[in-house]
Amino acid sequence: MEWPTYLDEYEKLITRMTTPRVMIDNAGCATATRVMIDSGRKHRILLDAVQILTDLNLSIEKAYISSDGLWFMDVFHVTDLNGNKLNDESVLSYIEQSLETVHCRRSRSFNGLTALELTGTDRVGLLSEVFAVLSDLNCNVVEAKVWTHNGRIASLIYLKDDHSGSPIEDSQKLETIEAMLRNVLKGDNDIRSASTVVSMAVTHTERRLHQMMFADRDYERKPIIKTSDDSPVVSVQNYLERDYSVVNIQSKDRTRLLFDVICTLTDMEYVVFHATVDTTGDRASLEFFMRHMDGTPISSEAEKQRVVLCLQAAIERRASQGVRLELCASDRKGLLADVTRTFRENGLNVTRAEISTAVETAQNVFYVTDALGNIPDSKIIESVRQRIGLSNLKVKELPFIYHQKGEKEETTMGTGGAVLLSIGSLVRRNLYNLGLIRSYS
Structure with missing residues (x-):
């Protein structure tokens, strides 16, 4: 690495200490590519590292996160969505460079667009009304993400003026947009005030959606429509000998699962010191040893229960309920309003949406159910x-993630057994799993 001439020796030392060292290994594991990160800034890099890997649509089959004293090492076993190792040198180079410069990375800023944050009560046809208002106000939706959970909706919408193609900066027009959308989101009987605000768009979009739903306390609400029967199982207990709280999660595996969990723990101001992530078939097992930012474990049963509810909500928000519909068409004024109005008129409820526009082509994904949360009738879909x-x-x-069976490993202990491990034993176990020592014993 070449250093700028203006850096003195002390600054160079600090830069070396805070710059992650990244190693990518395609030979040590038969079924996955290993990405290893050694960093003196471990507690600040974990979320960024997971974000980089998941934004590349990589599947994290296993992960080992360890920090003890001054030793920090995160290891991720990753594949593409077809279960293959990564062999494209440009992708490997991008991963390495991105992780090594994570301390100076910035979230996508969406320059030239106006960002709106919306939260409110979900109902059939709500998205249709939102897009109809924006179309009537000559707003062109360039990108958007919509999540629903437990009867609430959160969305980030990126706009530009339909006539000028510029961001919307007129304060009077912005106030009109906010007021009209707020009325739409409130509906007739919203016991909570809906929220519509212009965002600075400085946070990763999906992390911001987690923050919005967390602030909206969606985790405290009961689902009003049918949800998945395969809910995640989360448990929390304290390992008082070492002042850790131990979180164990058993869930159906899917892309971005680890990202959703780490986002939530980070935003709840917990620090992960050790963790193990393992997937077998379509199941995932995650275990975290963590503390508050002040170094203390969880202090009460009420806090434990809150952690359980928040993690369950974080995993369920992205769960793909319903039929996946992909729209690819020439972009035009009112396209989203027309499409979502057709959904509404046929009784379809949009549970999640990803809107994007590229070279004047709309490339949108919708997950739809009937009004009760069931899979819609095929005749309605065809209509x-x-x-x-x-x-x-x-x-x-x-989306189906194919997880090839990995090399035979030692039988893992349950949460209770893990709590009894000393930190030294935990680190040795992780070193064994990393392939850095020959024997666990």
């Missing part, structure tokens, strides 16, 4: 496709 265009709106299977 909707006929109206929107069979070639424009296609039914896609839910």
Whole structure:
């Protein structure tokens, strides 16, 4: 690494100490590429590292996170979504460079766009009304993400003026947009005030959605429509001998699972010192040894229960309920309003949406259910496709992550057994799993 001439020796030392060392190994594991990060800034880099890997649509099959004294090491076993190792040198180089410069990275700023944050009560047709208002106000939706959970909705929408193509900066127009959308989000009987604000868009979009739903306390609400029968199981107990709280999660595996969990723990101001993530088939097991930022473990049963509810909510928010519909069509004024109105008129509820525009082409994904949260009747789906265009709106299977069975490993201990481990034993176990020592004993 070449250093700028203006840096003195002390600054160079500090930079070396705070710059992560990244090693990528394609030979040590038969089924996955190992990404190893050695950093003196471990507690600040974990979320960024997971974010970089998941933004590349990589599947994290295993992870070992360890910090003890001055030793910090995070190891991720990653594959593409087809379960293959990473062999593209440009991708490997990008991962290495991104992780090594994570301390100076910035979230995508969406320059040239106006960002709106929306939260409110979810209902069938809500998204149709939101996009209709924006279309009537000559707002072009360039990108958007919409999540729903436990009867609440959160969305980040990136706009520009439909006529000028510039960001919307007129304060009077922004106030009008906010007021009209707030009325739409409130509905007739919203016991909570809906929120519509112009955002600075400085936070990673999906992390911001987690923060918005967390602030909206969606984790305290009961679902009003049918949800998955395969809910995550979360337990929390204290390992008082070492002043850790231990969180154990058993869940169905999916992409971005680790990102969602780490986001939530970070925003709840917990620091992860040790963790193990393991996937087998379509199941995932995650275990975290953590403390508050002041170094203390969880102090009460009420706090433990809050952690359980918040982690369950974080995992469920992204759960793909319903049928996945992909829209690919030439972008035009009112397209989103027309498409979502067709959904509403056929009784379809949008549970999640990802809106994007590239080279004047709309590339949108919608997950839809009926009004009760069930899979919609196939005849209704076909009727909707006929109206929107069979070639424009296609039914896609839910993403499937293929996890090849890894090398035979030692039988892992349950939470109770892990709590009894000393930190020295935990580190040795992680070193064994990393392939850095020959024997666990």
